[in-house]
Amino acid sequence: MIAARGITKQFGDYVALDDVSIEVPDGSLTALLGPSGSGKSTLLRIIAGLETPDAGVVEIHGDDQTRVKPQRREIGFVFQHYAAFKHMTVRDNVAFGMRIRKVDRKRIDARVDELLEIVGLAGYHKRYPNQLSGGQRQRMALARALAVEPRVLLLDEPFGALDAKVRAELREWLRRLHDEVHVTTILVTHDQEEAMSVADHIAVMDHGRIEQVGDPRELYDRPANQFVMGFLGPVSQIGEQLVRPHDIAIRLEPGLGCVEAQVSRVLHLGFEVRVELAIEGGDQLVSVQLTRDDAAQLELSSGDIVWLQAREGVPVSA
Numbered sequence: 001m002i003a004a005r006g007i008t009k010q011f012g013d014y015v016a017l018d019d020v021s022i023e024v025p026d027g028s029l030t031a032l033l034g035p036s037g038s039g040k041s042t043l044l045r046i047i048a049g050l051e052t053p054d055a056g057v058v059e060i061h062g063d064d065q066t067r068v069k070p071q072r073r074e075i076g077f078v079f080q081h082y083a084a085f086k087h088m089t090v091r092d093n094v095a096f097g098m099r100i101r102k103v104d105r106k107r108i109d110a111r112v113d114e115l116l117e118i119v120g121l122a123g124y125h126k127r128y129p130n131q132l133s134g135g136q137r138q139r140m141a142l143a144r145a146l147a148v149e150p151r152v153l154l155l156d157e158p159f160g161a162l163d164a165k166v167r168a169e170l171r172e173w174l175r176r177l178h179d180e181v182h183v184t185t186i187l188v189t190h191d192q193e194e195a196m197s198v199a200d201h202i203a204v205m206d207h208g209r210i211e212q213v214g215d216p217r218e219l220y221d222r223p224a225n226q227f228v229m230g231f232l233g234p235v236s237q238i239g240e241q242l243v244r245p246h247d248i249a250i251r252l253e254p255g256l257g258c259v260e261a262q263v264s265r266v267l268h269l270g271f272e273v274r275v276e277l278a279i280e281g282g283d284q285l286v287s288v289q290l291t292r293d294d295a296a297q298l299e300l301s302s303g304d305i306v307w308l309q310a311r312e313g314v315p316v317s318a
């Protein structure tokens, strides 16, 4: 297990981390998810030893590592903009850490072959980094990080600089890689879909604090507060409540607990139908997601007056 306990970090007067504690189980893939500036990278850098906390302790497998140099923590690190050695081939980039550790040449060769196979770059040994696509370069970076058999793999927005399609592919690939390699991994991301689709556990961060830790489903179904609910998916405000757009029922008659609204647009988006409505006194349109069948039954058109209600038993946050 990797644990950070009571971590506080200030930059001048600014509190980047405020008494943060987290436990990352062995073999898990845990995401630190939060908006820009919430402290994710700072927490990761403290776990890596690249930054020193003002207070608190970092433990890896029960050993206090707070004062241990990064090189001695046995971690692999991959950043968004991976600094590959441009003048070295893919093989030499991946072999770098092993050469420093004086691993013998035969073992290095075998391990490089194995790693390039794992990251889907078999046969790319002789290429140089500028002859790889962005996605291939990040996979090479992962091979390099894994080469020294780290106890922990730390990934800071590793796919952040890539376009949406490649990101989505690499996300799936990372999940499969993790299922194969099982190295305890912490992934920093601001993208809730990325966190939800690859991580076993997610710690949602905001303003230097962890707001909630749980598996993707727990967080979605039982958000601890408005911030977590809003960060994990779209929400609509009905009266004082935040409700997910697919958890709102539209009724043609008034009823107990219903809020009156006027349909402003009906959008047919293939699989779903999205209805945008104005609630009196609300300054933003409320969005409701319906199935095509439900929408067909309601026969809504703009200008109609309807009543909205959160479906029973769904997560709402007041």
Ligand SMILES: Nc1ncnc2c1ncn2[C@@H]1O[C@H](COP(=O)(O)OP(=O)(O)OP(=O)(O)O)[C@@H](O)[C@H]1O
Binding pocket: 011, 014, 016, 034, 035, 036, 037, 038, 039, 040, 041, 042, 043, 190
């Ligand atoms: N070396 C530093 N000196 C001063 N302020 C810093 C330093 N590093 C980080 N900060 C500040 O601490 C806060 C948290 O930064 P951090 O990079 O951890 O956030 P983040 O959640 O990773 O955001 P992003 O996704 O934008 O990187 C930010 O307001 C940032 O400006």
